[in-house]
Amino acid sequence: MSDPSKPHNNKAWFLVLPVVASVAFTAIIPLVIVVNYSVQDIFGPGNRVFVGGEWFRNILNDSSIRDSFWRTIRFSLQVLAIQIPLGIAIGLAMPKRGWRASMALVLMALPLLIPFNVVGTIWQIFARADIGLGGYVVNDLLGITYNYSQNPRDAWFTVLLMDTWHWTPLVALLVYAGLRSIPDAYYRAATIDGARRLAIFRYIELPRLRGVLTIAVLLRFMDSFMIYTEPFVLTGGGPGNTTNFLSISLTKIAIGQFDLGRAAAYSLVYFFFIQLFCFIFYTAMKRQEV
């Protein structure tokens, strides 16, 4: 709407400049560089050839990358299937007031405060069949043969377990916060209506947790789809390709093989899928709300 009687003041644009500048440095320029790389084959400094969409075709037809993609999807879905219900259960079970509530909060927050590579290291040692406490208990006390560095199933299971240990508290804390915001009157009304525990969860708690659960699902999906540090430290993608997620294989191409053009195209495809999935999840959950 342009109204001639309204004073126009172009000074406002100057105020926006710092933001534009910082976004340019942190997002736009790196992205442009990556796009630039993705259409070239780079052999060395000053030695590059324009290849057009060649790298993209290569990436999309590469069967090992495709395997990584499905592996990562499978991992993310399993993460959601385990951590969301488990997080809800823990959130529900957490004490509501008193010193127990504070203690539960601290305990829950602990794993979240540990740096990613440390988490990987902890589990790498803890789960080792030879010297780790976890590995020892499973192998020697329970009598189940377990070795994450040899057995693909064990490796997959250990990564999943580690991620669950690391991130379920986030879901639990979100759920806990959501539960705390439900007024007492709702519980009282439900009790008066003779609702049992399950009905209270289904008709009072769940509808009012929808907002925080949307956030939890989005965060957990994105993080698990981009997971890198912990499995890299724990298994390095192995054994074989068992835990070779998209991010790990990307790093191998970019750093290991120094194939910058191909890695750039890979990054863009990866980026595109993350955006796409977020969009799908978000719209699906928003629609449910209406």
Next chain:
Amino acid sequence: MLELVGIEKVVDVEPWLTSVDLVLERGLNVLAGPTLAGKTTLMRIAAGLDTPTAGSVVANGEDVTRRSVRDRDVAFVYQEFVNYPSMTVFENIASPLRRRERLSSSELRQRVGEAAELLALGPYLDRRPDELSGGQQQRVAIARALVRETSLLILDEPLANLDYKLREELREELNRIFVERDSVVIYSTSEPVEALTLGGRTVVMHEGAILQVGPAVEAYHRPATSQVARVFSDPPMNLLRCAVRHGSIVLPGGIEVPRPGHLVGVDDTEVILGLRPHLITVADPDGGALEVGGELLLAELTGSATYLHVRSGESGSLIAELPGVHSHSIGEHLHLYIRPESLYAFAADDGRLLASPDQAVLSGG
């Protein structure tokens, strides 16, 4: 003096304020209107907390439309009791002075003391807000707004969250406090009786527009339109569509009443007749009143008055206000008496006031 010129506010294509022109003088200005009338929006624009979609705010001849509230000389009191929870009452009241003025500690103590005195907070200066009752908390918020002599003082329904008894008490006190102020005070309320008790200039608003500006009593006794008569009245004025013919008025049921003196000047046409609930009676000692029979839908007892909601075949639904507390059972058949001298007449097309009853009928001699 604060002038609002051609103010419009559109939020998501919905007009919240439509062409508001208003001059706010030194002294008390009361914005009266139901919820969603646009009172808060107008006050926020006047204070500089919000900018209008079109139009300008002029303070003492200077355009301040886009000047931030920080650079203006404004104090604001909200409906919710907004205080600093970790500070004592003294520190709460002192906070605007500390921020804006450099005072010696004895001056500071004196100024805070005066404001506290005005709102009867003297004994509570060392307490924290959460140790006070709701009424006292709101007194602290008001004292904080009064401690500096700002050129603009805004109170947005400050009594709405209080019990009615506290509301009555504070109304009386505020009335006295505002009279002594040398600033533009804007006070909003959704209760007509509050505007009438506070006095001052009243701006009646409804759905984002100003309906009438003037003394509260004037807006009540001589509402400019039928809209004002409904909005600025609790319970709202009864309105009946009637025909005026020769020497008489024809009511919805076909009953003809001789035209009372004050309606003689009204042209023969269709009109809307207005009837104040408190001028309807359940007895007719003098004779000459119009009788309307009906079924009682609900009797609301307000503590010193009784509102009868009556469904009458001919006139639709009527509300009558009787002094005192009277129990009635629902469904009871009642006779209501309407004195023709007490009728208002509004134009059927645009609702403008055509004739109002004589002063003696409305208020007494």
Next chain:
Amino acid sequence: MAEIRLDGVRHRYGRSDDALKGIDLTWEDGGAYALLGPSGCGKTTMLNIISGLLTPTEGRILFDGVDVTGASTVERNIAQVFQFPVLYESMTVEQNMRFPLRNRGIDKREAQARAEEVAELLEIGHLLKERAKGLSADAKQLVSLSRALVRRDVSAILFDEPLTVIDPQKKWTLRQALKRVHSELNHTLVYVTHDQTEALTFADTVVVMDQGEVVQKGTPDELFERPAHTFVGNFIGSPGMNFIDCAVRGGVVGFGGVDLLRLPSSVSPDHEPGDVIGIRPDFVRCAPLDRSGPAGLEAEVGAVRDIGTAHLVELLVGDAGLVARIPPGEHVPSGRCTVLMDGDDVHFFRHGVRVEGSSSVVGTGGAR
């Protein structure tokens, strides 16, 4: 439906003063009651004790003679409507209404019939298939109420300031619905509020509380015309009752040289500290000074305010101030005037409590 009796109920939170100071009270079966008082008077504590959310420090609660002091809300079979609407937002209105029945294993057809019946009573039949979430606040509050009404066997329905979030213009339709509910269903209803209009409109009997005590239990007319306590005189009515220091000599109460009341022989005939008379502003009249007739009180007229429906006039008789509410068509004084009051409208309070049985000595020609 049940008769609810509180027997010596006393409650204290932690180490603070008593929130309820020993209350004996009976809520009769099928009565519509209001519990009225300012914030902090103990009415919410009382409500929670009746509903079973709180166990009193001392005393017993009896439902139809059965001690339920330790029983839960569910065991007491109490229903409650809260300050803001509480509904199952993912359900339709009808599902909301059937929910309490479904939980009790009542079959669907019967539940449906019951829901329709209640919907008709509350005039929300057209909303049955709507989602509860999208309704207006008043419709939501009716749905909350309907969940209490679908059960035939509730012992009482408690209301905790249920009209707080309702638009002022729509309040009367909800009040009407509540009245209809009471006359049709005859439940024991207890309505807690700080608002006199809510209480007096809803209830047949109003219980007024102040500082943890019941100060009066009576019909709306009684509270207005014969307040048992100065607190009630002030709390009921806008503006509240005038209270003026008075002279008591030989069993006769006088003010400004005019004898007004003769005290009953049951009370001391001499003045005691704190003796006051009370008269409602609605019953104080003014006349020009030169008026001949019964001895009046001469007053100086202070502020006169037109509040639309009446004039509020401040009067000063000697050093006693009082307010008169003058309706349209009557004399509005200025300068000095004669104050008229009828002995029947004047009440004598000793130690804050109204002395029953005083008789009017001489009227000065008041309002009635």
